Amino acid sequence: MSTLRPDIHARQEVATHIRNFCIIAHIDHGKTTLSDRLLETTKTIELRDMEEQMLDAMDLERERGITIKAHPVTLNYRAKDGQTYQLNLIDTPGHVDFSYEVSRSLAACEGAILIIDAAQGIEAQTLANYHLALEHNLTIIPVLNKIDLPSADPERVMGEIEELLIIDRDDVILASAKNGIGIQDILEAIVARIPPPRGNREHLRALVFDAQFDAYRGVVSYVRIVDGELSPGTKYMSMAHERSYECTEVGVFSPQMRQIPKLEPGNVGYVIANIKSLGDIDVGDTITGTNHPAHVPLPGYRKVVPMVYCGLYPNEGVEYSDLRDALEKLKLNDSSLVYEPETSVALGFGFRCGFLGLLHMEIVQERLERNYDLDLIATSPSVVFRVTKSDGTVELIDNPSKLPASNYIQSIEEPYVKATIMTPPEYVGAIMEITQSRRGALSNMEYLHDGRVIMTYEMPLIEVIVEFFDILKSRTKGYASLDYELIGYREGELVKLEILLNAEPVDALSSIVAREKAAARGRALTEKLKELIPRQMFDVPIQAAIGGKIVARETVSAMRKNVLAKCYGGDITRKRKLLEKQKVGKERMKRVGRVDLPQEAFMAVLKLEE
Amino acid sequence: MSAIYVHLPFCPYICPYCDFAKWPHRGSLAHDYFAALVDEIRREPAFAARTLYLGGGTPNTYGCARIADLKALLDAHFGPFSESSIELNPELVAAGDMDAYARAGFDRVSIGVQSFEPREIGTLGRRHTQSEVTRAVSAARQAGVRSVSIDLMFGVPGQTVQSWGRTLKSAVTLAPDHISAYGLTVEEGTPFWQWREKEPGVFPGDGLEADLYELAIDELGAAGYEHYEISNFARPGHRCAHNENYWANGEYRGFGVGAASYRNGVRWVQSRELGSYLQALRDGVQVPAQCEHLQSAAAAGEAVMLALRTADGVAFEAFAQRYGIDFLEFYRPVIRDMQRDGLLAVDGERARLTQRGRLLANDVCGAFVTFA
Numbered sequence: 001m002s003t004l005r006p007d008i009h010a011r012q013e014v015a016t017h018i019r020n021f022c023i024i025a026h027i028d029h030g031k032t033t034l035s036d037r038l039l040e041t042t043k044t045i046e047l048r049d050m051e052e053q054m055l056d057a058m059d060l061e062r063e064r065g066i067t068i069k070a071h072p073v074t075l076n077y078r079a080k081d082g083q084t085y086q087l088n089l090i091d092t093p094g095h096v097d098f099s100y101e102v103s104r105s106l107a108a109c110e111g112a113i114l115i116i117d118a119a120q121g122i123e124a125q126t127l128a129n130y131h132l133a134l135e136h137n138l139t140i141i142p143v144l145n146k147i148d149l150p151s152a153d154p155e156r157v158m159g160e161i162e163e164l165l166i167i168d169r170d171d172v173i174l175a176s177a178k179n180g181i182g183i184q185d186i187l188e189a190i191v192a193r194i195p196p197p198r199g200n201r202e203h204l205r206a207l208v209f210d211a212q213f214d215a216y217r218g219v220v221s222y223v224r225i226v227d228g229e230l231s232p233g234t235k236y237m238s239m240a241h242e243r244s245y246e247c248t249e250v251g252v253f254s255p256q257m258r259q260i261p262k263l264e265p266g267n268v269g270y271v272i273a274n275i276k277s278l279g280d281i282d283v284g285d286t287i288t289g290t291n292h293p294a295h296v297p298l299p300g301y302r303k304v305v306p307m308v309y310c311g312l313y314p315n316e317g318v319e320y321s322d323l324r325d326a327l328e329k330l331k332l333n334d335s336s337l338v339y340e341p342e343t344s345v346a347l348g349f350g351f352r353c354g355f356l357g358l359l360h361m362e363i364v365q366e367r368l369e370r371n372y373d374l375d376l377i378a379t380s381p382s383v384v385f386r387v388t389k390s391d392g393t394v395e396l397i398d399n400p401s402k403l404p405a406s407n408y409i410q411s412i413e414e415p416y417v418k419a420t421i422m423t424p425p426e427y428v429g430a431i432m433e434i435t436q437s438r439r440g441a442l443s444n445m446e447y448l449h450d451g452r453v454i455m456t457y458e459m460p461l462i463e464v465i466v467e468f469f470d471i472l473k474s475r476t477k478g479y480a481s482l483d484y485e486l487i488g489y490r491e492g493e494l495v496k497l498e499i500l501l502n503a504e505p506v507d508a509l510s511s512i513v514a515r516e517k518a519a520a521r522g523r524a525l526t527e528k529l530k531e532l533i534p535r536q537m538f539d540v541p542i543q544a545a546i547g548g549k550i551v552a553r554e555t556v557s558a559m560r561k562n563v564l565a566k567c568y569g570g571d572i573t574r575k576r577k578l579l580e581k582q583k584v585g586k587e588r589m590k591r592v593g594r595v596d597l598p599q600e601a602f603m604a605v606l607k608l609e610e
Numbered sequence: 611m612s613a614i615y616v617h618l619p620f621c622p623y624i625c626p627y628c629d630f631a632k633w634p635h636r637g638s639l640a641h642d643y644f645a646a647l648v649d650e651i652r653r654e655p656a657f658a659a660r661t662l663y664l665g666g667g668t669p670n671t672y673g674c675a676r677i678a679d680l681k682a683l684l685d686a687h688f689g690p691f692s693e694s695s696i697e698l699n700p701e702l703v704a705a706g707d708m709d710a711y712a713r714a715g716f717d718r719v720s721i722g723v724q725s726f727e728p729r730e731i732g733t734l735g736r737r738h739t740q741s742e743v744t745r746a747v748s749a750a751r752q753a754g755v756r757s758v759s760i761d762l763m764f765g766v767p768g769q770t771v772q773s774w775g776r777t778l779k780s781a782v783t784l785a786p787d788h789i790s791a792y793g794l795t796v797e798e799g800t801p802f803w804q805w806r807e808k809e810p811g812v813f814p815g816d817g818l819e820a821d822l823y824e825l826a827i828d829e830l831g832a833a834g835y836e837h838y839e840i841s842n843f844a845r846p847g848h849r850c851a852h853n854e855n856y857w858a859n860g861e862y863r864g865f866g867v868g869a870a871s872y873r874n875g876v877r878w879v880q881s882r883e884l885g886s887y888l889q890a891l892r893d894g895v896q897v898p899a900q901c902e903h904l905q906s907a908a909a910a911g912e913a914v915m916l917a918l919r920t921a922d923g924v925a926f927e928a929f930a931q932r933y934g935i936d937f938l939e940f941y942r943p944v945i946r947d948m949q950r951d952g953l954l955a956v957d958g959e960r961a962r963l964t965q966r967g968r969l970l971a972n973d974v975c976g977a978f979v980t981f982a
Contacts, residue, residue, distance in 0.1 A: 537951055537970055560820035563971040565792040565841050567919055569615055569856050570870040573877055573902060576912050579976040586976075 012198050015266030019194045020088045020224065021141075022105055024133060025115035026123035026481060027095075030145040034115060034177035034186075035073075035091060041183050042075040042087070044255060072210075072222055072268050073255040079191045087190055088268035090209065090224075097357030099485065100304055101210065103132060104284045107300050108209040108224035108268065111139040111194030113186065114165075115177075118144050118152035121450065122160045124422045124481035130165055141189045142167050148176045156450050163449055197226075199265030204228030204236060204289040206263075206271070207298050211281055213332040217249075219275035220257070223287060224268050226298060231262035235290040236273070238281050239297040244290045245273035278335040304336045306354025307415070307486070308361055308465055309398040311342060311379035311508060312368070313350030315599065316587050318375050320349045326372035327351060330364060337364055342399065346508040346592040347377060347602075352399055358465045377590055377599050379508045383462045386413040386489050401507035403496045406547050412512070413489040415461040418443075421472070423480035425451050430475045438463035439492075439514055460492065462512070497522055499529070500543040500550075504593050508602055515546075523552040528604045533597060535559040540595050612660040613855045614688050616647070616680070617866030619667035619884070622702065625735045626805075629797035631868030631882045632667045643867070643884070644676060646891040650865050651683055659688040659863070661852035664696040668722075670703065674710035681714040693718055693851045695759075700746040701738040708746070708753035718757040718850070719750050720790070726780040727773050730766045740780070747784050757848045759788035764822040766794055767805075767812045774822045775829070782833040787848035791826045792841050793819055820969055827965070838921045840968055857920045859913040876903045907980045910935050914978040919971065923962030937961065944977045 025031040039045045075087040092105040106112065112133040116122055133140060142161060147154050158169045173189060175182030210222040223230070230236065234247040251259040252269040263269045275281055283304070286297035314323045327339050338354040355361040361381060368374050385397040388410045397403050403412075419440065423431055425447075435442070440459035447453055464484055472480050497518050499509035509529075513521050522544025529542050533556050544552040567575050589596040620635040620643070621628075633639070662684055669677065677696065685691070695718040696711060703721075711719065723743050725731050731738065743760070750758045762781060764774050781789055796802045796813065806813050814822070827837055835843035839857060842850065855862060863871045868882040878901040881887050890897040904912055910933040917924045926937050938945065938956070945961065948954035953967035953974050967974050 537953070537973055559816060559970065559973075561793070561816040561823060561969045562973055563793065563823075563840060563969060565795050567840075567856070567916065568853060569613075569862050569864055569872065570868065570879060572856065572870070572872075572912070572916065573879065573900075576915060576979055579915065579972060579979045582972065583976050583979060 011200055011202075013201065013265060015197050015199070015264070017083065018086045018088065018197055018266040019111065019190050020090065020109045020197060020266065020268055021111040021113060021190055021194055022090045022092050022109045023113045023115060024092060024102075024106075024126075024129035025145075026117070026120075026125040026129075029115045029117040029120070029123075029126070030177045031091075031115055034113070034143070034145065034175075034183075035089065037177045037180060037183050038075060038087075038089065038187065039073065039255065041180075041187065042077045044073065044075045072253050074252045074268065076254075077187050077191070080188060081191075085191050087187070088224075090268060095357070095359050097307075097355075097360045099128075099132075100302070100356075101283055102129070103136070103300065104207070104209045106133055106136045106138060107284075107298070108207050109136075109138055110197060111141060111190065113141045113143055113190075115143050115145045116157060116161060118147045118154050118157050118174075119149050121153075121157045121452070122164055122422070124420050124454075124483040127164065127420065127422070127454075128483040128485070139194045140167070141186065141193055142172045143175050143182070143186060144172050145175050145177055147174045148179055148181065159449055197266030199225070199227040201228060201265060203292055203294040204230060204234070204287065205294045205298060206230060206287040208238075208281060208283060208285040208287060210283055211278055211335070213278050217272050219272075219278055219281055221271045221275075221281055221287070222268075223263070223271050225263045225265050227265055227294070228289065229262050229264050230271060230287070236271075236287050237290045237293065239286040239288055239293075240282050240301055240303075241280060241285070243280060245275055247271055247273050278332060282335065304356065306336070306338050306384075306398075307357055307461065308355045308381045308383060309352055310355075310361060310381045311344060311347065311350055311399065312339075312353050312365070313344065313347040313377045313379075313508075313590075315375040315377050315590065322372070323351065323368070323374055323376070326368050326374060327353070329372075330367060334364070336360070344379075344401070344508045346506045346597075347379075347590060350377075354398065358469075375588070377508075377602050379602050380511060380604070381465055382512065383415050383460075383465065385494070385512055387411075388413075397512075400496060400510045400512045403510075403512060406495070411491050412494040413491045414494060414512075416458055416487050416490050417461050417464055417484040418487045419457045419459055419464060419482060419484040421455045421457070421480050421482050423453055423455065423476055425453050427476040427480055428453055428455070431455060431472070431480060434468070434471055434475060435459060438468060439517075458487065460490075460514075461486065495546050497525070498545045499525060500541075500545060501533075501595050501597075502540055502593055503543070505545075506592055508592075509604075518546050519551045522546065525604060526552045526554040529601055530554040530556055532601045532604055533595070534589075536595060538594070612860050613852055613862035614659045614662045614684060614691075615852075615862060615864040615866075615869055616651075616662070616664050616684070617667065617864065617869045618647075618664060618669040618672060619643070619867055620671045621666065621668040622671055622699070623735070623737065626801035627734060627794060627796065629795075629800055630667065631884075633884060635671045639884075640672065642888055644672065644680075646888050647866055648680070648683060649891045650897070651687060654687070654863065654865075656687045660692050661855060662688070662691045662694040663852040664716075666697055668699045668702065669696050670698045670707070674707045674714070678710060678714035681716065685715060689715075691715075693757075695720055695757075695850065695852055697722065698746065699738070700742045703742070703746040703749065705749075708749035708755065712750075712753040712755050717755060718759065719755050720759040720761065720788075721746050721750075721786075723760045723781070724763040725766065725769075726777045727769075730763075730769055730773065730777075733767055734763065744784065747786060757787045757850075759790065759848075759850070760784070760786045762789060762791045762826075763794055764791060764826060765814050765819045767814070769814065769822065771818075771821055771825060774825060778826060778829040782829065788842070788844045788850060789830060789835060790842050791823075791830070793823060823969060824965075827968075836921065840919045840971055854920070857916045859916050875909065876901060878902075906933070907935075909933065910940075911978045911980040914941075915975040918961070918963055918967075918975055918978075921962065923960045925960050927959070941978060948974055948977065 023031050072090045077087050078084045090105045090108050092102045161167050173182050173185045205227045206223040206225045208221045208223055212220050214220050230250050232247055237244040249272040250263045251257050284301040288294040314320050331337050336356050339351040342352040382400055387395045387397050389408050390410050435457050440457040443458050444456040493515040494512050495515045495518050497511050497513050498505050526542045526544050539558045540556040542554045543550050564575050589598050619632045620640050621632050694716045696716045697720045700721050724734050726740050796806050830843045837843055838849050861873050867884050867887040870879045878899040881898040929937050955962050955964050
């Protein structure tokens with residue numbers, strides 16, 4: 001299925017000198033390096049500006065070595081045939097959380113460069129991205145990268161490519177992005193192999209594959225023009241929101257935004273109109289002319305729904321309104337973040353926030369703490385449960401403490417994923433163990449020629465988001481790779497596990513768990529909390545309860561003596577500072593009822609297996 | 611300025627738990643230090659102080675003749691004192707020494723005993739015998755020293771409720787006028803700290819410490835000692851006036867290496883480096899010091915921290931006069947929590963720690979301190 005099937009009734013044109021492509025790869029296989037090298041070789045960026053370009057990128061992306069936001073860029077390449085081509089590189093986010101964004105970026109292209117690390121070979125994300133690209137009917141240019149590494153084993157990896165991707169080895173380009181090997185071949189292949197875009201000039205249809213918010217200009221939509229033209233003055237509308245705007249500026253990325261008179265079929269560029277909020281235009285949206293609208297939008301649009309939720313609360317000394325303002329500002333540039341006010345008995349006023357996945361959640365939290373200097377308490381993440389109540393009504397529950405009492409529940413369904421794990425054979429046992437303990441069901445197991453194994457599981461999303469990835473990595477010494485996709489809701493035997501401190505339930509510590517695991521989890525959680533909760537002036541009983549029945553109990557025994565023996569002239573300053581320090585420690589804790597809880601306690605459920 | 615402190619940092623040997631500014635005795639160094647100290651005192655403009663305290667280190671590492679000279683200088687400069695104390699290590703007290711100290715004008719001696727259990731004395735790295743302690747106390751009595759105090763220590767590795775009980779009994783039998791009972795504090799940088807890092811199980815937990823502390827409070831109370839400060843017990847009329855001045859947030863001037871002073875709201879602590887102390891006096895310049903000046907609420911909070919250590923607690927009227935703060939009003943939420951938890955007792959005039967509050971004094975005092 002081609003997402004960019006042109007309107008067959010209109011006269012087709014071929015933009016012979018345009019190629020739209022993206023680069024897809026498993027993490028660390030060299031996507032960013034290859035992008036940089038392409039920019040450099042085509043002189044889109046001068047060598048001396050490279051460093052600056054790197055610094056301009058968001059520091060979080062650099063640190064985590066992943067691309068969060070997609071950046072398009074237009075390269076002008078003079079090919080061996082003497083002609084100059086406009087190559088539009090559409091970067092794709094590199095994490096499973098952003099798979100919808102990836103799919104929209106792919107939809108804006110006709111071809112993809114698939115990078116495979118010559119040492120590590122094909123990994124789970126390589127496969128996932130490859131299949132996604134095939135679904136979008138893209139022409140694939142396979143590139144075997146890092147061939148000059150001492151640990152490279154091109155012969156073995158070629159075998160994998162033939163076996164797993166069914167790609168002829170003659171089509172594979174050998175390269176080292178780091179050392180500039182094979183770059184010319186890649187550029188030539190882009191021109192020669194990727195088909196030029198086709199479209200008509202009549203009914204405007206443009207795919208919004210990303211959007212950014214600019215404080216001065218409002219929303220800047222990144223678009224791929226499929227049909228028609230877009231220029232300042234064009235009245236256009238978003239087909240998802242059915243709102244009209246007048247275009248004020250169009251341009252391309254070279255790599256900075258550069259204004260041009262108009263965008264034509266096949267072009268990749270940006271559009272600015274007077275759009276004030278990212279919420280008014282969605283990634284995947286189709287832009288069409290208000291006066292002669294297209295009949296059908298481009299396929300593939302869907303409303304992005306958060307997969308993971310958690311509560312974010314201001315810690316002592318942080319104002320609720322500061323958190324609200326910071327979330328508002330983040331939302332300007334991240335329409336997939338959702339939040340609404342919620343109140344917790346334990347934590348007071350805060351927000352229930354929805355994220356695309358765990359990484360997205362971590363990024364948002366880190367931005368809030370770093371860029372807005374907020375000290376936050378995050379509750380442990382949850383998924384959205386679908387609860388059918390006894391009266392037949394269905395409720396979506398994104399906060400475990402909101403789960404109705406069990407006698408009002410007929411059934412609970414939870415989201416499931418298909419998880420693909422690639423691993424060397426020696427870790428198969430370990431993986432079976434950790435997936436089984438997470439209610440994973442093995443649906444397929446495939447042995448590759450090089451001995452590696454692809455294991456496919458169906459398992460509940462909640463089991464994947466709670467520390468699964470870290471444990472998988474540590475138990476397989478980093479060798480296993482993971483990719484997962486949502487496959488729908490399934491009914492499960494689920495119960496609410498409550499935690500009581502001092503006999504009072506703490507809403508922010510409750511979780512929804514599988515009945516069969518609930519008691520063990522309750523025990524693990526109370527033990528963990530006992531470690532985390534400092535001794536107080538009185539005994540603090542910690543209990544875990546399922547449906548009102550206590551299943552585990554620990555006690556943090558009271559601190560009996562805490563006094564400085566000596567306090568004379570020379571000690572006074574030092575002793576006061578000691579007390580001040582203790583006080584700071586206490587104030588960083590959250591008082592729940594009469595118990596001081598450290599922030600980590602609220603994330604305890606995430607760290608049970610450390 | 612009501613109090614003078616003089617620090618004499620040399621010891622015949624170093625105890626493995628001690629965190630004070632101290633050095634093993636070396637004749638020439640002790641000689642230089644004494645000269646520097648005399649210099650520092652002479653440089654200070656004379657004024658009248660009420661109390662004097664010679665602490666260490668081990669002050670009587672210097673012979674009693676030197677001490678008498680020093681005392682005469684201090685008397686001339688800041689005297690007459692209504693209370694003059696000196697800390698003494700019992701095994702260094704020779705025949706006739708006590709008479710010399712008394713003649714020099716010391717009317718209060720504080721004898722470092724720590725324990726009457728040979729094993730615990732050994733653990734603490736101290737070298738006196740029980741008979742040396744007895745001899746020192748009776749010598750002080752015979753010399754006519756007005757107040758005799760002994761220091762005890764609980765929470766020592768290996769100590770039990772029984773062994774601590776025996777030590778308390780022995781102490782009471784000696785009938786000193788004043789007893790300080792300190793919970794062992796393991797300070798960073800001491801050999802005890804390293805020991806605890808390696809073998810934390812050897813050290814008593816806070817449960818046993820609490821039992822030991824409570825035993826001291828009960829036993830000493832029953833023997834007629836007033837528990838007038840967290841670690842201090844006295845017969846009527848024998849509270850240490852010099853130390854009471856610290857807890858009343860009164861002014862004091864400390865001489866010597868690492869000594870602290872407090873005047874006009876400024877507290878400064880002189881360098882703990884012996885070399886830089888000596889050098890400064892040789893060069894005739896100010897001894898390097900760390901200095902802080904607490905303002906309003908921070909100063910008041912610190913005063914509360916100090917006052918709550920005492921049986922007299924915080925007196926509302928005096929507090930309001932001195933800090934311009936209505937104690938009950940200003941700390942209302944804290945006081946309410948502390949009262950509810952049975953840590954603080956409040957009547958019309960004063961707020962005091964309860965017995966439970968004394969055991970958890972850090973939690974109480976900590977709630978009043980404000981960041982400087």
